[in-house]
Every structure is written in structure tokens, then in C-alpha cells.
Amino acid sequence: MLDISGDALLLALFIYCFAFLGFVLSIAGRRWSNRDPQAHTLRWSRLSFILTIVGLASHLTYFITRWIGGGHIPNSNMYEFMTLLSMLITVAFVIIYLIYKPAVLGIFSLPISVIIIAYASVFPQEVQPLIPALNSYWLKIHVTTAALGEAFFAVGFASGLMYLLRATDFESRTKQARKAQRGIELILLTVIVVIAFIGGVFGFKAGGYHAEFSQQSTVKNKETGAEEVSKQTVRYILPPIVKPYNSEIVSFQPYLGIKAPLLEAPSWMNGVNAGRKLNTVIWSLILGALTYALLRLIARKPLGKAIHRLLDGINPEDLDEISYRANAIGYPIFTLGALIFAMIWAHYAWSRFWGWDPKEVWALITWLFYTAYLHLRLSKGWQGSKSSWLAVIGFIIVMFTLVGVNLVIAGLHSYAGV
Structure with a gap:
């Protein structure tokens, strides 16, 4: 089972790369098409989306076979969590794509999944026995829902960065x-x-x-x-x-x-x-x-200026809307997973709901940041560039919470960096 899981993850990585190239051709290739550019984009984006679904199926196969082979849900260390996060980012992209059909989003979302899989491969890939604090069904609920919320934040980051690249006058x-x-x-x-x-x-x-x-x-x-x-x-x-x-x-x-x-x-x-x-x-x-x-x-x-030219014809208001919707979907999921379910698990594992552990503090900082993002967006009318910068900065905070806190700051969550 573990051999199958490794092969399935590698296959998913390659399929994601091909899907990414297809999305690139759907946008960049319309300039070279002698026929209807819109039809060219639609054809290639559909093909790329099908490849994405196939890659996601392979990724899910990895997840299930590693769960069966390892005896517990694969989200207990950095390798397993990062591969789970990568899969959920693809899930979030698929959901947003089905709502808005933005072919250009695949150019920025899929590379995030690919990079995170590659980053996960830096860590030891052996199945490790669960320490007592991790041996709880609340771990499955807490980590999975928190990762799903972060996955939607990743799509919001991708859309926000695209907006900035498209709308900035270079x-x-x-x-x-x-x-x-x-x-x-x-x-x-x-x-x-x-x-x-x-x-x-x-x-x-x-x-x-x-x-x-x-x-x-x-x-x-x-x-x-x-x-x-x-x-x-x-x-x-x-x-x-x-x-x-x-x-x-x-x-x-x-x-x-x-x-x-x-x-x-x-x-x-x-x-x-x-x-x-x-x-x-x-x-x-x-x-x-x-x-x-x-x-x-x-x-x-400058690279930003070079990418800006490739995004001609993309409506920046659509990108701004997609970024907001992705973050709005991710916020309540993250609230449940990273705060509420995390507190329940902390009480089960350590007999207290809150202990100011570095990971807990940074999860709270992340939640407060996205709370401010939604407040400024809905109440103060922060749209466009202001909103997009917040979406980009927010995901940087998310990644520091996941990587920096686990690997640099010592705490109760340091086992995740093994």
C-alpha cells in the first residue's frame, strides 16, 4: 500500500504539471490561434480541467492507500500534512473553477500544489507511529478542516496576486x-x-x-x-x-x-x-x-512586468471577486478547524483549551488577520488592490504558521517538523 501511495503521489505531481501547461496554453496560445481565441481558450481549459481531476484522483489514491498502509490518517507530520494541504488546494481550485470557470486561475493555483508537494518531499517520508497527543479522532477533524480553510486561502492568494499583476501599471x-x-x-x-x-x-x-x-x-x-x-x-x-x-x-x-x-x-x-x-x-x-x-x-x-503582459484581456474585477469568494469560503472553515476543533483537541490531549503555544498564537493571528480582511472588505469598501494585498499577505502569514512555527519555534507542535 505504501509503495502504491508513493507512486500515486508522483503521478499526481506530473499530471498537475501537464494540467498547468494546458492552462498556460489556454491563455497564452490564444494569441497564436488563427481561429476564434475564445474557442481556443475554452477547449484547452476544459482539457486542463479534466487533467486536474485525473491528478486529483491520483492524489486521493495516495491519501487513501497511505492511510490504509500506515494505519492512521496521513496528517501527523510535515510530509503528510503538506501533501494533504496540496490535495485540498486542488480541491479548492476545482470548486472555485466550477463556480467561475477562470482558466487563468489554474496558471497560479496548480503551481502552489506542485510546489507544496515538492516541499513535502524534503521531509522524511516514512510512516511514523502516533504520539499519544495525536492519537485522537479530533486530530482528523482539526487538521483536515484547518487545512481545507488554508487551501481556500491559497486560492485567494493566487487570485489576489493575479489581480495585482494585472491591475498594476508597470x-x-x-x-x-x-x-x-x-x-x-x-x-x-x-x-x-x-x-x-x-x-x-x-x-x-x-x-x-x-x-x-x-x-x-x-x-x-x-x-x-x-x-x-x-x-x-x-x-x-x-x-x-x-x-x-x-x-x-x-x-x-x-x-x-x-x-x-x-x-x-x-x-x-x-x-x-x-x-x-x-x-x-x-x-x-x-x-x-x-x-x-x-x-x-x-x-x-522585471518579472512582474513580463507576467503582466501575459494577462492582457483578463478582467481584473473578476480576479478580485474570485479572491474574495475563496477567502470568504475559507474563513469559516478555518475558524472551525484551527480554533474551535483545535481547542477541543487541546483539551483532550493536554487538559486545557488554550495554552499560548506558538502554533496556537499564530493560528489566532491568522484568524484575526482574515477577520480584519473581511471587515475591511465588507464594511470599509476595501476592494481591488487593497483587498488583494491583504489576501497575499494573509497567505504569507498562513505559510509562516505552517512552516516557520513548526520548524523554527519550539513548542508543543514541534513534532510536526520531524
Whole structure:
């Protein structure tokens, strides 16, 4: 079953990629069509939507077979949760597509699913036994509904970003226009950094790169209160620019003529994985900057301006409406999953409804942000660019809650980063 699940997920990834290319042809190809451009768009978008459904069926096959093979619903660690989130983003896209039929939305929504699957593959893929706190049916309800709400936020993000790319005047040199242009470019750079990080991990993994360090650290015994010295092994997949604090090299493969780490993590970063995480951030920024520079060189213009030209003929008001509807659907689902059901599960697992754990705090921040988004949209008339910027920023907060809190900030939810 687990072998079948892995193959089904890989198949879904490839089908999503082909569906994405079909949506691109449905929009960009109408310029080259000698016949009716509208008929060309309709034909290709229908084909791409069918491919999306096939990919979703394969993705669902992965989910079911991993559930059967693993003995529990696959949403208990980062690999399983991210693959679940990717599937639900596709579900959210399918629902929005059936309502509005926006072919252009597939160009931005499906890549999010693909990127999240690729990101999930960075984490260990073995089925792990559930810790007691996770062994509850409330886990299934809480995590699944929270992920579904976040999936609709992802579609709202995609539509909001498309609105900004379509409505921003990239020829204008006014202060407001230049500010919007820089903001869009920063968002695109952030996406490229994530993609470059994933590509870098897979590239060095495929090349068989590895390095190991032995780190000595002082830990406090919880029972006696005495300080004890322990040694732990830290393994790197990306070449070590930064080694862990107070560590020694166990094994090291030279790269680019470099035969030793260039830097040591600062003393306050003495966690066993702190140096490796800092090294990952540095590599992500380097690879992202190089990838962005290469794309800028090919496009010979800011990437936002290059994409803007591809969206000619798209009604920005439709994109604004789709972004709002997606977020409006996701908000009550997220409220139930990330707050109400989460509190019930917390009481079941830890005998309290709320404990100011970092993940709980950031879930509340996310909920408050989207509450403000809906209030400003409905009561203050924030539509168009203002609403779209909020949709984009909101999803960035969502991703930090999912990734940053799990992997960087220690707390009761740290098991999710295993």
C-alpha cells in the first residue's frame, strides 16, 4: 500500500504539471490561434480541467492507500500534512473553477500544489507511529478542516496576486505605482527562493552530497537540575557554509573548491539543528537570488512586468471577486478547524483549551488577520488592490504558521517538523 501511495503521489505531481501547461496554453496560445481565441481558450481549459481531476484522483489514491498502509490518517507530520494541504488546494481550485470557470486561475493555483508537494518531499517520508497527543479522532477533524480553510486561502492568494499583476501599471513612475511594482517583485522573489531551495535540496540529494558534524552541548537534567554534556550528530544535505556552534567535522565533502565550512553558527544558536537551519536559509537566499537574476536576464525586464503582459484581456474585477469568494469560503472553515476543533483537541490531549503555544498564537493571528480582511472588505469598501494585498499577505502569514512555527519555534507542535 505504501509503495502504491508513493507512486500515486508522483503521478499526481506530473499530471498537475501537464494540467498547468494546458492552462498556460489556454491563455497564452490564444494569441497564436488563427481561429476564434475564445474557442481556443475554452477547449484547452476544459482539457486542463479534466487533467486536474485525473491528478486529483491520483492524489486521493495516495491519501487513501497511505492511510490504509500506515494505519492512521496521513496528517501527523510535515510530509503528510503538506501533501494533504496540496490535495485540498486542488480541491479548492476545482470548486472555485466550477463556480467561475477562470482558466487563468489554474496558471497560479496548480503551481502552489506542485510546489507544496515538492516541499513535502524534503521531509522524511516514512510512516511514523502516533504520539499519544495525536492519537485522537479530533486530530482528523482539526487538521483536515484547518487545512481545507488554508487551501481556500491559497486560492485567494493566487487570485489576489493575479489581480495585482494585472491591475498594476508597470509603465507608471509615480511613487504609488513604483511601490506596488517593488512589492510584487518582492513577492515573486520570495516564491522563487522557495522553489530554488527545493531544487537545491533535490540537486544535492541526487548528487549524493552529505556532511556530518559532532556537536557538543550542555543540557539541563529535568529531574536533578544538574547540567550534563551531550554529543549529537548533525547531518547536512546542503553543503555547509555554516557549521553548528561548538562542533567538530565528522565527514565533509569539498564543494566548489571549499574544503571546510566558512562560518560557525553564533553561540546563541546552540540547538542541535540551529546551524543546519541557518545554513539552509543562506543557501535558499543564494540559490533564489541566482535564479531570480537568471530569469530577469532572460526576460530583460522585471518579472512582474513580463507576467503582466501575459494577462492582457483578463478582467481584473473578476480576479478580485474570485479572491474574495475563496477567502470568504475559507474563513469559516478555518475558524472551525484551527480554533474551535483545535481547542477541543487541546483539551483532550493536554487538559486545557488554550495554552499560548506558538502554533496556537499564530493560528489566532491568522484568524484575526482574515477577520480584519473581511471587515475591511465588507464594511470599509476595501476592494481591488487593497483587498488583494491583504489576501497575499494573509497567505504569507498562513505559510509562516505552517512552516516557520513548526520548524523554527519550539513548542508543543514541534513534532510536526520531524
